[in-house]
Amino acid sequence: MFRPMRRIKQQLSEDDAKSVLEHGTSGVIALSGDEGYPYAVPMSYVFDGNRIIFHSALSGHKIDAIKNSNKASFCVVEKDEIIPDEYTTYFRSVVAFGKIRILDRDEARDAAKILGAKYRPGFAEELAATVERNLDKMCVFVLEIEHLTGKEAIELVRAKSQ
Ligand SMILES: Cc1cc2nc3c(=O)[nH]c(=O)nc-3n(C[C@H](O)[C@H](O)[C@H](O)COP(=O)(O)OP(=O)(O)OC[C@H]3O[C@@H](n4cnc5c(N)ncnc54)[C@H](O)[C@@H]3O)c2cc1C
Numbered sequence: 001m002f003r004p005m006r007r008i009k010q011q012l013s014e015d016d017a018k019s020v021l022e023h024g025t026s027g028v029i030a031l032s033g034d035e036g037y038p039y040a041v042p043m044s045y046v047f048d049g050n051r052i053i054f055h056s057a058l059s060g061h062k063i064d065a066i067k068n069s070n071k072a073s074f075c076v077v078e079k080d081e082i083i084p085d086e087y088t089t090y091f092r093s094v095v096a097f098g099k100i101r102i103l104d105r106d107e108a109r110d111a112a113k114i115l116g117a118k119y120r121p122g123f124a125e126e127l128a129a130t131v132e133r134n135l136d137k138m139c140v141f142v143l144e145i146e147h148l149t150g151k152e153a154i155e156l157v158r159a160k161s162q
Contacts (some may be wrong), residue, residue: 002005002147010157012092020078020094020150021047025119027076029054031065039065045074046118051142052096053111058139066141070100074143079152082098092152098145108140115140119124 012020026044033039041062046053052074056062066072079092090132103111109131116127 005151007151007154010151010154012094012152014148016092017150018047020076020092021052021096021148024076024078027074029062030073030075031062032069032071033061033065043074044115044119046115048111048114048142051144052098053115053140053142054114055115056139056141058137063139066081066100066102071097072100072143073097079156083155086155088153088155090153090155092150092156094150096145096150097141097147099142100141100143102139102141105135108138109135111140111142112138144157 009058024045024047026042028040029043030038030040040062043054043056074096075093077091079090079094081090083090112131112135113124113127116131120127
C-alpha cells in the first residue's frame with residue numbers, strides 16, 4: 001500500500017537511506033493528533049536495525065496521539081543546502097512509515113541504553129545507572145519500520161555520475 005516515489009531517479013539505495021537514519025541526530029515524527037489534525041513533533045532517536053527507538057515523558061499530546069493510533073511516519077533531513085541562484089535546495093532526506101509499540105519495562109531499559117549510547121557514547125556504566133533511575137518516569141517506544149525511502153536532489157544524483 002505504500003506509494004512508489006514518482007521521481008525514481010532521485011531515490012536513494014536502501015543502504016544510503018539507512019545511513020541517513022544512522023547519522024541523523026533528530027527527526028520529525030508525524031502522528032494522528034487531536035480532532036484529525038496531524039501532530040508532527042521533533043524527536044531525538046536512534047536507528048536500531050529495523051526499528052527506531054524514542055524516549056518521552058509518560059504523558060502529553062504525543063503519548064495521547066500514539067494511544068489513539070499506532071501508525072506513524074518519521075522524517076529525517078540530512079542535507080538542506082540552499083542554492084539561491086538556482087532557486088532550489090540540494091537536499092537529502094528519508095521518510096519511514098511504521099507502527100509504534102510502547103515497550104515494557106525490560107525492553108525499555110535495553111532500548112533506552114541504546115538510545116543513550118548514541119548521544120553519550122563511552123559512558124556505559126553511568127548511562128545504565130541513569131536509565132535505571134529514570135525508567136519509571138519515561139516512556140520508551142519504537143517505530144517498527146514497514147517502509148523506508150530516501151530521496152536526494154537531482155543535482156546530487158547527477159554529481160555522483162560525473
Ligand atoms: C531536536 C529536538 C529533539 C527532541 N528530542 C526529544 C526526545 O527525544 N524526547 C522527547 O520527549 N522530546 C523531545 N523533544 C521535545 C519534543 O519536540 C516535544 O516538545 C516533547 O516531546 C513534548 O511533546 P508533547 O506532545 O508531550 O508536549 P505537549 O506539551 O503535550 O504538547 C502540547 C502542544 O505543545 C506544542 N509543542 C509540543 N512540543 C513542541 C515543540 N517541540 N515545538 C513547538 N511546539 C511544541 C504543540 O502545539 C502541542 O500540541 C525534542 C525537541 C527537539 C527540537
